[in-house]
Amino acid sequence: MRVVFGIDVSKASSEVAVFVDTNKTISYSITNDAIGFSRLLEDLKTISSPEIIFEATGVYSRRLQAFLEENHYSYVRLNPLDSKKQMDGLRVRKTDKIDAEKLALIQVNSNRKPTYIQEEVYNELRNLSRFYQNMTEDIVRTKNRLHKVLQLTFSEIEGILSTPSGEQYWNLILEFPSKNEVLALSPEEITEKIKNSTSKRISEQRISDLVNKLQELANQSYCAVKKNSCMIEEVRYYAKELLRLTQHRQSILDEMVTLAEPLPEYEILLSIPGIAKTTATSIIGELGDIRRFKTPNQINAFIGIDLRHYESGDYLAREHITKRGNPYARKILFKCIHNIASASRTKPCHIADFYEKRKRQSPKGSTKPHAIASMHRLIRTIHYLITHNKLYDYNIAKSR
Known part of the structure; x- marks a missing residue:
């Protein structure tokens, strides 16, 4: 006898449908x-041995997931797209109650394996990675x-x-938000303000050049606002905020690195030329435990770089990536390819070799096709190294 709990999660409440084999026994709402x-x-x-199935609904389903893990219950967490495809063929009407029943029937009919539950360190790294990226977005917005x-x-x-960026630049703006703060001071006073504005040691010659x-x-x-304009304070506010x-x-x-350092995949990722601490911790944070993916193609689908193929009769559409997946991981790996290509001048990498080869073959001005192909090769490399617990070796990689 199989007992399946189908749970449709909303913002503040959830609908629960309980099936024994193929028969519904009870349904109710919970907060x-x-x-x-x-x-x-x-x-x-x-x-x-209850079977529990629910759809991943972003932050709303995370509380249910945490509750089940804390009480040591396995569960099936359905991808929303996968869930929609299956339930569209099962329902005529759509309500939260019906969705809970259909989720239970999906599990009854397909008997899916429980979702892989990662160690807590991977969840914390994911949260920190998102926090880091949100902070980066705030910095870009404040710079603008x-x-x-x-x-x-x-x-x-x-x-x-x-470069109009960085701690020294923002400290200078904090002290001199308009030309009036410069013109009102003597060279000696400006020198003293520059010295006091930074904790880093600056040579006397460098300070003299900055003063001049x-x-x-x-x-x-030519200042477009008055000396007492509120915009002077606004400049100082943004400089302080950026600092x-x-x-x-x-x-x-720093916290991400502290969490990632004990993980074996951290050193493996650092061994790939062009991948530094920030990128390595972000990759682990977004991809999680890579060992849960049986093949590199599963990672492609997870981040949305698997190709969409459409063919009908004599018509063959141009293939594009689906972009149905983790956009943060896709962005990190896309930038990673360019970092690897830049680092290849001093640290050779077979991925950079492949990137340059495809770049020469691609139409002039086209960047994405060879970058996406290189991302797939990078994913294959990462998956192989981590699942076999090996460090990157250029001489071995280029011969494969």
């Missing part, structure tokens, strides 16, 4: 909190806002350093 889950637990305890406001207060200061450059830029500048965000983001990265 997605301790009270609702205790009600579900009472029923689960009455069954020796700072640039916009600086055009009205002191746009010339963007030329003070080779600041005065030159201030004399060239705070970058420091916080670095602390997140």
Whole structure:
């Protein structure tokens, strides 16, 4: 006798349908909190080996998942696309109650294997990876806002350093948000402010060059706002925010590295030329335990670079990647290919060799086709190295 719990998860509540073999015995609603889950637990305890199936609904299903894992129950977590394809053929009407019943019937008919439950460290790395990427997005957004406001207060200061970014640049903006703060001070006073604005040691010659450059830029500048404009304070606010965000983001990265270092795949990923600490921890965070994937093609589908093929009669459509998968992992691996290609000047890699070969074969100006093909080769390499617990070796890789 098989007892299946189909659970349709919504934001605040869930519908539960219980089937014994192919017959529904009971259905009810629970709230997605301790009270609702205790009600579900009472029923689960009455069954020796219950089968539980639900659809992954982002953050809403995570609480149910955590509850089941804490109470040591295995479960089947369906991909939303997979769930939709199967349930569309089973239902005529759609309600949460009907969806719970259909989920249970899917399990009754297909008898899916329980979802692989990763160690907690992989879940924490995923959460930190998303946090890190959100912080990066906030930094980019704040940089754009700072640039916009600086055009009205002191746009010339963007030329003070080779790159208008980084701790030293933002500290300079904090001290000199407009040309008036420069022109009102003597060279000695500007020198003292620059020294006090950074914790890093700067040579006297470097400080002297910065003072001269600041005065030159201030004399060239034409400020579009008054000395007491609120936009001066806005410039300082964005500079402070960028300093705070970058420091916080670095602390997140440090925590990710601390969690990832004991994992054997961390050193394996670092052995691939072009992959540094940030990329290695992000790959682990987004892909999780790579050993749960039986083939590299499963990883392709997981991140959405598997190809969509359409053929009808004499018509053959151009193949495109599905993009149905983890967009964060896809973005990380896409950037990783370019890092590997750049590092190949001093650290050879068979993936970079393949990338350059496909690049020469691709139409001029086209970048994605050979990058996607290189991503697939990188995934194959990562999967092989991790599942066989081997470090990367260029001489072995290029001969395969």
